[in-house]
Amino acid sequence: MLILTCPYCGVAADETELHPGGEAHLTREGPESGExxxxxxxxxxxxxxxxxxxxxxxxxxxxxxxxxxxxTVSLEVFGTYPAQVSEPPEDILSTIDARRPGWRDTA
Known part of the structure; x- marks a missing residue:
């Protein structure tokens, strides 16, 4: 079971208490963008x-x-962070680098 800690209230919640919202850090396209x-x-x-x-x-x-x-393979959680950022925090990226060397080459 997937357990994530909410960075706002600090509760370690399992996936039944959460709602997925898809990929993070997407660039939103406005009305001026092409089809x-x-x-x-x-x-x-x-x-x-x-x-x-x-x-x-x-x-x-x-x-x-x-x-x-x-x-997505092992369900290992590297960390959670507020949604008001445009890219992952350095401490999260450092944790991933330590546990999964070379992961950026496959991303």
Whole structure:
């Protein structure tokens, strides 16, 4: 079972208390973008085997959105962090580098 710690309220919640929101750190396309860019934003997602950054909502808790870094193969969680950032924090990236050397080469 997947257990993630909410970075806002500190509760370690299992996946039944959370709601997945898909890939994290997407560039939102606005009305001025072309059809192709908007199509890509809506439908094209990474689906890696390995390290992945995702959005989650603590739906049965504080209700806030946050990001999680985890391995899609082993369900190992590298860390969680607030959703108001545009890229993963350095401490999360360092943790992944230590546990999965070379992971950036396959991303």
């Amino acid at each position: 192709e860019a908007f199509h890509d934003y809506l439908f094209l997602r990474q689906n890696p085997k390995g390290v992945h950054f995702e959005r989650w909502r603590h739906s049965h808790g504080c209700g806030k959105w946050f990001h999680a870094a985890r391995c």
